[in-house]
Amino acid sequence: MSIREALVAVVIAFIVGVLAAGSLGPRERGGFPVAGDRDRSEGDASGPILRWRVTSAFGTHLPSLGENPVDVALRLRTASGGRIDWTIDDPGEVVPAFAIVDAVRNGKIEAGYTWLGYDQGRLAPSVLFGAVPFGMTPWEYTAWWVRGGGLGLAQEIYRPLGIEPILCGIIGPETAGWFRDEIEKPEDVEGLKIRFAGLGGRALQKLGASVTMMPGGEIFQALEKGAIDATEFSLPEVDSRLGFDRVARFNYFPGWHQPHTAFHLVVNREIWEALPENTREMIELACGNGVYRNLAIAEASQGAVIAGFIGSGVETRTLSPELLDALREAADEVLEEESAADPDFARILEHQRGFRAEYARWRRLAYPREDSPSADPLEARRGDEASGGG
Numbered sequence: 001m002s003i004r005e006a007l008v009a010v011v012i013a014f015i016v017g018v019l020a021a022g023s024l025g026p027r028e029r030g031g032f033p034v035a036g037d038r039d040r041s042e043g044d045a046s047g048p049i050l051r052w053r054v055t056s057a058f059g060t061h062l063p064s065l066g067e068n069p070v071d072v073a074l075r076l077r078t079a080s081g082g083r084i085d086w087t088i089d090d091p092g093e094v095v096p097a098f099a100i101v102d103a104v105r106n107g108k109i110e111a112g113y114t115w116l117g118y119d120q121g122r123l124a125p126s127v128l129f130g131a132v133p134f135g136m137t138p139w140e141y142t143a144w145w146v147r148g149g150g151l152g153l154a155q156e157i158y159r160p161l162g163i164e165p166i167l168c169g170i171i172g173p174e175t176a177g178w179f180r181d182e183i184e185k186p187e188d189v190e191g192l193k194i195r196f197a198g199l200g201g202r203a204l205q206k207l208g209a210s211v212t213m214m215p216g217g218e219i220f221q222a223l224e225k226g227a228i229d230a231t232e233f234s235l236p237e238v239d240s241r242l243g244f245d246r247v248a249r250f251n252y253f254p255g256w257h258q259p260h261t262a263f264h265l266v267v268n269r270e271i272w273e274a275l276p277e278n279t280r281e282m283i284e285l286a287c288g289n290g291v292y293r294n295l296a297i298a299e300a301s302q303g304a305v306i307a308g309f310i311g312s313g314v315e316t317r318t319l320s321p322e323l324l325d326a327l328r329e330a331a332d333e334v335l336e337e338e339s340a341a342d343p344d345f346a347r348i349l350e351h352q353r354g355f356r357a358e359y360a361r362w363r364r365l366a367y368p369r370e371d372s373p374s375a376d377p378l379e380a381r382r383g384d385e386a387s388g389g390g
Contacts, residue, residue: 200257
């Protein structure tokens with residue numbers, strides 16, 4: 001072989017090698033290279049785009065509920081220079097509101113934003129990660145989740161199902177509900193048709209109510225037409241946006257059934273583990289920001305909304321001590337029944353109660369009691385429940 005022929009052969013071999021390497025480029029799943037290819041993209045600011053369809057359980061027009069995932073997606077898009085680009089879908093556009101976890105697990109969508117309690121019928125412990133009657137305040141829940149072991153327990157429950165759970169939002173107490181007629185005694189609840197979610201709905205059933213579940217977008221029509229006599233859904237600003245104040249006169253407090261409401265980003269675990277580490281970190285940072293902003297914005301908004309009810313015909317009421325005691329007793333019965341039926345439910349509930357008992361030592365010392373001289377005299381508050389159960 002001549003020198004010229006040898007050079008030609010070398011060039012041809014080089015070109016074939018380059019083409020072969022290109023054909024074996026990064027395998028992609030969920031918009032990013034899989035785990036074995038992470039090192040190729042993590043340091044490249046112009047790397048591949050993460051495009052996800054993220055279904056929200058709440059309409060994106062709803063304050064505090066639906067606006068939070070939109071805000072998280074916007075901040076991720078900006079912080080990543082456009083490399084992380086999510087479309088936030090309203091419930092029903094791709095997946096129904098109550099089917100998000102199943103859709104993520106089955107790979108129909110990469111991720112969803114939801115209240116985990118919607119899966120109570122299929123996965124008993126799920127509701128404990130969403131809200132517990134007479135349970136944790138928002139700051140108690142976030143402390144339990146971040147440093148108290150809550151995250152680890154959620155991972156134990158959800159990872160075997162192919163789900164990565166990420167705390168991504170939280171708000172304070174909901175209202176106790178909107179009612180057409182006054183309720184004062186436990187007997188007043190008997191026979192009422194009520195839309196109610198979670199363990200609180202089970203407690204009302206024990207008092208004789210007929211409880212049903214429906215997505216937020218269907219509640220107004222049901223209340224207006226008399227298919228239900230009362231409903232709970234969310235914060236005053238959300239409920240008024242949905243028009244409940246136009247068809248139900250009495251708005252009751254406190255939100256005994258959900259002293260907080262936690263929202264989670266649920267991600268298909270295979271897709272999550274295939275993401276570059278810095279991408280996962282960025283998503284978790286955005287959700288952490290979503291938690292604090294969600295709570296701050298929601299807390300800042302409710303006072304003005306309630307003030308706006310004055311003169312509109314709405315009467316804001318406080319549930320009587322007699323009715324609250326009956327609801328607490330019924331809720332305790334529900335919690336014990338669920339614990340007896342499901343070992344994971346019992347284990348997680350006991351863990352929450354243990355954390356609350358320990359946290360109560362700090363809360364009693366650090367924060368003024370509501371009957372103390374230093375407490376705000378302008379607020380109508382209930383007694384301190386820090387030492388109570390989950």
